[in-house]
Amino acid sequence: xxxxxxxxxxxxxxxxxxxxxxxxxxxxxxxxxxxxxxxxxxxxxxxxxxxxxxxxxxxxxxxxxxxxxxxxxxxxxxxxxxxxxxxxxxxxxxxxxxxxxxxxxxxxxxxxxxxxxxxxxxxxxxxxxxxxxxxxxxxxxxxxxxxxxxxxxxxxxxxxxxxxxxxxxxxxxxxxxxxxxxxxxxxxxxxxxxxxxxxxxxxxxxxxxxxxxxxxxxxxxxxxxxxxxxxxxxxxxxxxxx
Amino acid sequence: xxxxxxxxxxxxxxxxxxxxxxxxxxxxxxxxxxxxxxxxxxxxxxxxxxxxxxxxxxxxxxxxxxxxxxxxxxxxxxxxxxxxxxxxxxxxxxxxxxxxxxxxxxxxxxxxxxxxxxxxxxxxxxxxxxxxxxxxxxxxxxxxxxxxxxxxxxxxxxxxxxxxxxxxx
Numbered sequence: 001x002x003x004x005x006x007x008x009x010x011x012x013x014x015x016x017x018x019x020x021x022x023x024x025x026x027x028x029x030x031x032x033x034x035x036x037x038x039x040x041x042x043x044x045x046x047x048x049x050x051x052x053x054x055x056x057x058x059x060x061x062x063x064x065x066x067x068x069x070x071x072x073x074x075x076x077x078x079x080x081x082x083x084x085x086x087x088x089x090x091x092x093x094x095x096x097x098x099x100x101x102x103x104x105x106x107x108x109x110x111x112x113x114x115x116x117x118x119x120x121x122x123x124x125x126x127x128x129x130x131x132x133x134x135x136x137x138x139x140x141x142x143x144x145x146x147x148x149x150x151x152x153x154x155x156x157x158x159x160x161x162x163x164x165x166x167x168x169x170x171x172x173x174x175x176x177x178x179x180x181x182x183x184x185x186x187x188x189x190x191x192x193x194x195x196x197x198x199x200x201x202x203x204x205x206x207x208x209x210x211x212x213x214x215x216x217x218x219x220x221x222x223x224x225x226x227x228x229x230x231x232x233x234x235x236x237x238x239x240x241x242x
Numbered sequence: 243x244x245x246x247x248x249x250x251x252x253x254x255x256x257x258x259x260x261x262x263x264x265x266x267x268x269x270x271x272x273x274x275x276x277x278x279x280x281x282x283x284x285x286x287x288x289x290x291x292x293x294x295x296x297x298x299x300x301x302x303x304x305x306x307x308x309x310x311x312x313x314x315x316x317x318x319x320x321x322x323x324x325x326x327x328x329x330x331x332x333x334x335x336x337x338x339x340x341x342x343x344x345x346x347x348x349x350x351x352x353x354x355x356x357x358x359x360x361x362x363x364x365x366x367x368x369x370x371x372x373x374x375x376x377x378x379x380x381x382x383x384x385x386x387x388x389x390x391x392x393x394x395x396x397x398x399x400x401x402x403x404x405x406x407x408x409x410x411x
Contacts, residue, residue, distance in 0.1 A: 009396035048371040
């Protein structure tokens, strides 16, 4: 084999295919000039490898990161914005004015019909509770009557964001809606008057109860009744007199 | 190989940005000028970011970034109406480069010899001896056959040895 300096370079770099290695190594053993090339290239490689790397200005990385940012911006601000909107919607959904307004609207809607659109008719709270519980609603102790208004029936009503149990109380002249509201409702202690109705949201035994009526006295009578339901319920239990 | 749960941006920053210094090193040897090198690197990362979906995770990202660096460089030459690849070897020794590197003593002659190489040889030598890319990777970066890579490295080293006072190439 005659001298092939390019192959010697590839040999130094470990890039010579295995088939040519024995041939070249045999040649190296016999050729001082090519051996010198191997030595010289190895030394040059070592010196180049040891050369201090030119350091970029510290601002370069910042500039590079900044130049990527406009491309990231859509994702980086749209995502938090969307998350914020979702959180805001979730927050608004549980806001008392929002819930109260929807209940008030539903109260007007049902009682404005010529016939009440009840799905179950009964004046017995136990019967109504049984019907609702059979459909997955947990029902607190509910009054049979209060303020002269009596239970007549119930149904489910669809609000924009949830399904509520709607219980109808009336005496023919006045009427009151008692809603069992699932899902988040904040600040149930507040009184509101959306759409001209009196609305009161209460927590009764872990359930949110909404009271809606045109008459403030009716709402107040049911609020009192509900706040004493526990005692009222116990009172129904026959106990031996002491 | 792809880390789960990271966005494209986060993966790019985690995988590509650590090679900024290496890219700058090559860019500086290419341009022999800090300002041009910085511009080159910035444009390279911008293009790499756009093309990041085409990068196969787990392969040599430094080689991939160098491919883009070289393309940015040649595009700039094309716009300027010349190419670094047209330089061919003749008997003349390397040109004298401006001594712009602040190096430890003993490195100046080496840098001068490197900077004096025609760019096509200089880039091949830097990719091999400084960046430690394989011949296959260098062939892909430069878009030339492996035989050409071998030839450029050989001739680049021979010119440097001559410049450093060794025997003639």
